[in-house]
Amino acid sequence: MNIDLISESAWISVIEGTREVQFEFLALQLFLVNLRKRLQSKELSQADCVRELKAFCAKFSRLPIAEKDFSRIANQNPATTNRLLDPKEVAQRILAGQCLILAGEESLLAGLPNGNWIGGTIPYFMDQEGGCLCKDRIFVTEISAECQTSKDRYAVSRLPEVYQDAEEGTLSFIILPADSPIHTEFALHAPRYRGFALQPLVGWVAGIDLAMAGKAAPKVFCGGPEPLADTAVVMRVKLPPDRVAQVRIVNLFQPGDGDTIRFRSSGFSAATALINGQECNFAEYLRSIEADTHVPLVADYCGARVNVSFKSVDPQSGRVEFYAPVVPGIAYKLALPVKDYVSEFQSGLKQLSPDNLLFSCNCILNYLYSRLEGRRTSAFVGPVTFGEIAYQLLNQTLVYVELVDVASAQPSVNLPTPELSAAYEELQASERRFRALSDSAPMGIFLTDADGRILYHNQYCRQFTGISTNDAIPEGWIRTMHPNDIAGVSAALENSVRDHVEFDREFRLVDSDGNARWIHSRTNVLRSEAGEIKGRIGVIEDITERKQSEIELERVNQDLMKASREAGMAELASGVLHNVKNVINSVNISASVLGEQLRRSKASEITKVAALVREHAGDLARFITEDPKGKLLPRYLESLAAQIVIERESVLKELKEIEDSIQHIKNIVTVQQESAKLSGTTEKMKPVDLLEDSLRIVSASMARHGIELVREYEANLPEITVEKHKVLQVLVNFIRNAKQACQGSNRTDRNVVLRAAMEGEFVCLSVTDNGVGIAPENFSRLFGHGFTTKKEGHGFGLHSSAQVVRELGGDIQAHSEGVGKGATFMLKLPLRCPSENSQPASRGLEPRHSRQVTTPL
Numbered sequence: 001m002n003i004d005l006i007s008e009s010a011w012i013s014v015i016e017g018t019r020e021v022q023f024e025f026l027a028l029q030l031f032l033v034n035l036r037k038r039l040q041s042k043e044l045s046q047a048d049c050v051r052e053l054k055a056f057c058a059k060f061s062r063l064p065i066a067e068k069d070f071s072r073i074a075n076q077n078p079a080t081t082n083r084l085l086d087p088k089e090v091a092q093r094i095l096a097g098q099c100l101i102l103a104g105e106e107s108l109l110a111g112l113p114n115g116n117w118i119g120g121t122i123p124y125f126m127d128q129e130g131g132c133l134c135k136d137r138i139f140v141t142e143i144s145a146e147c148q149t150s151k152d153r154y155a156v157s158r159l160p161e162v163y164q165d166a167e168e169g170t171l172s173f174i175i176l177p178a179d180s181p182i183h184t185e186f187a188l189h190a191p192r193y194r195g196f197a198l199q200p201l202v203g204w205v206a207g208i209d210l211a212m213a214g215k216a217a218p219k220v221f222c223g224g225p226e227p228l229a230d231t232a233v234v235m236r237v238k239l240p241p242d243r244v245a246q247v248r249i250v251n252l253f254q255p256g257d258g259d260t261i262r263f264r265s266s267g268f269s270a271a272t273a274l275i276n277g278q279e280c281n282f283a284e285y286l287r288s289i290e291a292d293t294h295v296p297l298v299a300d301y302c303g304a305r306v307n308v309s310f311k312s313v314d315p316q317s318g319r320v321e322f323y324a325p326v327v328p329g330i331a332y333k334l335a336l337p338v339k340d341y342v343s344e345f346q347s348g349l350k351q352l353s354p355d356n357l358l359f360s361c362n363c364i365l366n367y368l369y370s371r372l373e374g375r376r377t378s379a380f381v382g383p384v385t386f387g388e389i390a391y392q393l394l395n396q397t398l399v400y401v402e403l404v405d406v407a408s409a410q411p412s413v414n415l416p417t418p419e420l421s422a423a424y425e426e427l428q429a430s431e432r433r434f435r436a437l438s439d440s441a442p443m444g445i446f447l448t449d450a451d452g453r454i455l456y457h458n459q460y461c462r463q464f465t466g467i468s469t470n471d472a473i474p475e476g477w478i479r480t481m482h483p484n485d486i487a488g489v490s491a492a493l494e495n496s497v498r499d500h501v502e503f504d505r506e507f508r509l510v511d512s513d514g515n516a517r518w519i520h521s522r523t524n525v526l527r528s529e530a531g532e533i534k535g536r537i538g539v540i541e542d543i544t545e546r547k548q549s550e551i552e553l554e555r556v557n558q559d560l561m562k563a564s565r566e567a568g569m570a571e572l573a574s575g576v577l578h579n580v581k582n583v584i585n586s587v588n589i590s591a592s593v594l595g596e597q598l599r600r601s602k603a604s605e606i607t608k609v610a611a612l613v614r615e616h617a618g619d620l621a622r623f624i625t626e627d628p629k630g631k632l633l634p635r636y637l638e639s640l641a642a643q644i645v646i647e648r649e650s651v652l653k654e655l656k657e658i659e660d661s662i663q664h665i666k667n668i669v670t671v672q673q674e675s676a677k678l679s680g681t682t683e684k685m686k687p688v689d690l691l692e693d694s695l696r697i698v699s700a701s702m703a704r705h706g707i708e709l710v711r712e713y714e715a716n717l718p719e720i721t722v723e724k725h726k727v728l729q730v731l732v733n734f735i736r737n738a739k740q741a742c743q744g745s746n747r748t749d750r751n752v753v754l755r756a757a758m759e760g761e762f763v764c765l766s767v768t769d770n771g772v773g774i775a776p777e778n779f780s781r782l783f784g785h786g787f788t789t790k791k792e793g794h795g796f797g798l799h800s801s802a803q804v805v806r807e808l809g810g811d812i813q814a815h816s817e818g819v820g821k822g823a824t825f826m827l828k829l830p831l832r833c834p835s836e837n838s839q840p841a842s843r844g845l846e847p848r849h850s851r852q853v854t855t856p857l
Contacts, residue, residue: 010145011050015039023069031056082357082381084127084137087111093140099149101173101235101359103206103383104138106216110225112138118151118233119221120175120206124384126362131372131384133209139383141359144403148238153222153231156182164195166236171245171401173235173359174203177218178386180230187325187393188266191301197391197440200247202401203234204361205387218386244406244433245358247390250348250398251305252341255298255333258289263328268311269321283315294369295335296396297326300459304439308332309365309395323365323387324395345370349377349398360400361385369396391440444540450533461540464519465509482508482516497525497533506543518547594654601647605640609633684719685727687756687763687829693724694731695754707742708751717756720763721832726808730801734767734825737798741771741823759828762810766826774816774823782814 015035023029035053038044044052060066085093087108093100094115102109102119109119125132125139143149154162159182166172176183183205190196206218219227239245261282262274273282286293293310300306311321326332338344345366360382366372367384380400388399438445444461448454465480481489485507496503503523508516523538616623616630623630695709702709735752742750753768774782783802798814805812809830816823 011053012046015046015049015053025060025063025066025069027060028056028066028069082141082359083139084125084134085140087136087138090138090140093142098145099143099147099235099237101141101143101175102138102221103204105135106219106227108136108138109219109221110227112221112225114224116149116151117221117223118173118175118235120177120204120233120383121219121227122204122207122383122385123209124207124364124367126360126367126372126377126381126384128376128381130374130376131367133373135209139381141382143235143237146240150236151223152234152236153228154182154234155231156185159185159232160189160193162232162234163193163198163201166195166199166201167238168199169239169241170199171237171239171403172199172201172203173237174201174232174389175220175234176203176205176232176387176389177220177229178205178207179218182230182232183387184268184325186232186389187268187387190392191440191442196442197437200245200401201389201391202247202359202399203389204383204385204399205389205393207364207386210364239403242406243403246402246404247436248400248402249388249390249394250400251307251396252338252344252348253296253298253305253307253335253396255300255305256336258334261297261332261334262330263326263332266325266327268323268325269319270326271318271320281315281318282320283313283318286313286320287315291334292337294341294365295338297322297332298335299327299330299332300463301327301330301392304391304459306392307335307395307397309363322395324393342370342372342375345372346375346377349380356402356404358401358403360398361388362398363388363394363396365396366398445538446540447535447537449535455535464517464540464542480509480511482510484508493523496523500525503538506547517542518544591658594651597647597650597654601644609637609640682721682723684721685724686719687717687765688713690722690724690727690731691754691756691765694728694735702739702752705739705743706748706750707739708749710751710753712753712755714755714757717758717763718831720829722808722829726804727827727829730804730812730827731765731767733798733801734827737825738767738769738771738823741769741773743771745771745820747771762828762830764826764828766824768822768824770822773819773821774814775819779814783812 015032016039017032017036023032031053035044035049039046039049057066057070061070087104090100090102091112094113094117097116100115100117100119102112102117103122103125104119105123106121109121112119119138122139123133123135125134127134127139152165162172162174176186206220208216208218217229219229220231220233221227222231222233259275260277262277263270264272264274270282272279273285275285293313296307296309298305298307307324308326309323311323313320357379360380362372362377362380362382362384364384364386372384380398382400388394388397390397390399438456438458441458441460444458444464446454446457446461489505489507492505493503495501503521506518506520508518510516520541520543521538523536525536526534528534612629612633613620616627624633625631691711691713735754738752742752747770749770751770755764755766755768757764783798802812805827811828813826813828814823815826
């Protein structure tokens with residue numbers, strides 16, 4: 001038995017006899033009687049008595065009967081120490097291993113040793129003697145040795161984890177320095193922290209002597225003398241399984257029946273406010289109604305009545321400052337006037353009798369406005385703070401914690417057996433915990449009977465949906481539901497009941513101002529063992545911001561898809577114009593050749609022959625047979641005829657070239673026209689025809705650039721059902737990239753290979769080049785929007801192709817062994833278009849890429 005683990009208060013309570021303990025070791029009983037008499041006669045002080053009792057225990061600790069009695073002392077549940085103590089005594093308690101929560105002047109806390117304690121600066125206290133300003137003692141809250149404890153510190157970035165870090169069955173104490181960034185962070189965002197209110201969190205905001213305003217800053221401490229200015233310190237207290245912490249508040253204020261006040265943004269100050277829906281200068285409004293700023297604004301925060309206290313009101317600057325933040329969407333009222341602040345506060349405390357008080361703290365505003373200095377507040381002793389924490393930040397509120405036995409938390413009931421009684425009492429305690437957590441939850445929670453009448457719903461649910469306790473679900477919701485969502489929600493509710501599945505749906509509710517808010521509702525039907533409907537239980541969550549983000553994201557995505565598709569069509573059009581231009585160049589060359597041939601033609605010599613014949617028309621026979629020139633005429637005509645035949649064949653050849661070129665232009669334009677005409681429609685196509693049509697668009701200059709075109713088509717490929725223009729968009733991009741890759745290389749044996757083959761349930765169309773290849777670092781970005789390695793490229797081509805392939809339900813792949821080693825781009829298409837399948841259309845596979853070249857077909 002380690003006697004050092006016994007708390008100081010346990011020793012004192014045994015010596016004084018305030019705790020009845022039946023000891024078996026007679027020597028111990030006699031020794032205690034002697035100590036008690038000496039203490040009462042003031043022969044010894046408490047400290048001397050404890051010292052002698054410790055020495056006695058150490059001497060006899062090895063005796064079995066004595067060890068058993070010493071264990072009884074250690075295992076007692078000592079009354080918590082809640083009082084002002086001398087710093088030296090506090091230091092002794094720390095060195096003895098006690099777990100303490102401390103409040104006092106910075107210089108006092110900074111002089112304490114390292115140990116299991118946390119603290120914060122405060123010079124104001126409620127002690128057993130009454131309220132006081134004390135700068136030479138430290139207020140001590142001692143945590144019982146029966147509880148496991150741990151301490152931690154949180155910076156601003158980590159503070160959102162403060163709730164979720166707490167284990168089940170843990171009570172957490174937190175201290176924050178006032179007017180610091182971490183104070184503001186907690187005040188503004190705590191209800192939205194993950195795990196909010198799942199485990200109790202209480203504490204206070206550290207402050208300073210008001211006379212030192214502007215000269216000192218609040219500090220907190222985490223188990224050592226180092227003061228922390230912008231850090232939260234937390235003590236985790238793991239409660240025994242049979243104990244539960246009940247967090248309670250004392251709030252004097254009730255909302256008045258005056259104007260409804262709302263704010264547009266959250267914060268510790270406001271220049272304007274909506275008064276009954278009309279925006280006005282808030283400071284001027286308060287002046288005009290002669291508001292008593294000693295009473296706060298009051299609002300219902302999801303079932304909890306919360307105050308927002310006034311710090312200052314300045315009509316000249318038009319600004320009002322608060323001690324706690326106001327929140328948009330919350331309806332505030334000025335609190336009802338308090339006739340006698342002092343007497344009503346004291347009266348409120350007298351109605352409470354916490355028998356198991358563990359901790360309490362009061363607000364500095366209550367202390368000042370109630371003039372509590374020198375006045376006692378019964379058992380409610382503790383620091384007077386610059387803000388109280390009971391799950392979230394509070395003002396003008398007294399917070400206290402009771403540590404009670406779960407089994408005794410509710411009056412006992414007459415049940416057949418002790419086991420059932422204990423189970424019932426545990427169930428009641430669990431119900432209390434559920435209601436406490438539910439009322440603080442940042443989402444709507446509801447429970448109905450079989451007819452839809454609400455048995456329970458928290459404030460969030462009532463405020464957000466506008467459903468009263470007499471409304472039924474779904475009828476109550478339908479009254480406030482967006483008209484376009486009613487049919488779908490009603491059908492989904494019916495289906496959930498019929499099919500025994502959870503109702504899980506997103507829809508819109510419309511408030512009284514006509515504003516639509518998106519909610520996500522999840523509801524389960526409660527049934528008896530026989531399958532009869534007993535009711536429904538569900539939750540609702542405000543998802544308006546997320547839905548608005550999704551809508552905006554979808555709009556941006558559609559714009560991107562449109563730009564990509566237009567870029568792809570532009571790619572086709574560019575290919576058409578480029579190749580038409582090439583063919584027109586060929587037509588121009590052929591026309592030039594014909595012109596030159598006609599200029600040099602011997603056909604003009606026939607005119608001279610005809611003139612000569614007319615000249616000798618009267619003696620033509622004699623001229624041909626006797627005249628020396630005439631004798632040459634037959635041979636000249638024979639030579640001229642042969643030359644004209646040669647010229648005719650040459651002209652016919654060039655005309656044939658022109659005719660072929662014109663037909664080529666017609667084919668290119670026809671493919672483009674069919675592509676545009678069939679946009680959005682499907683047709684059955686031969687895979688080879690798709691490749692050939694693509695070639696017609698972009699292959700005209702292949703030979704001119706010294707690129708050999710190789711076709712490797714598998715025989716008897718089945719037809720596939722596709723949107724032709726989309727496939728051409730992808731293949732044209734593949735072939736053009738392959739051609740440019742070859743042009744960019746220094747190879748003399750440039751070639752592009754087109755392949756078509758079956759691969760499982762897909763037809764595989766690929767284009768392989770032996771050009772510049774793909775750098776390994778570019779693979780991860782290859783199909784990304786805007787990525788290109790070309791100086792004048794726009795980066796739409798492959799990204800657009802990937803988008804198109806997804807729509808077609810296919811796959812797109814890229815392969816390369818590296819720079820200078822060529823590349824293969826592959827398009828895999830299903831035999832049938834996704835829209836023809838009975839199942840929902842496939843979204844397609846993600847584009848894939850690899851550094852390995854595919855195996856040749």
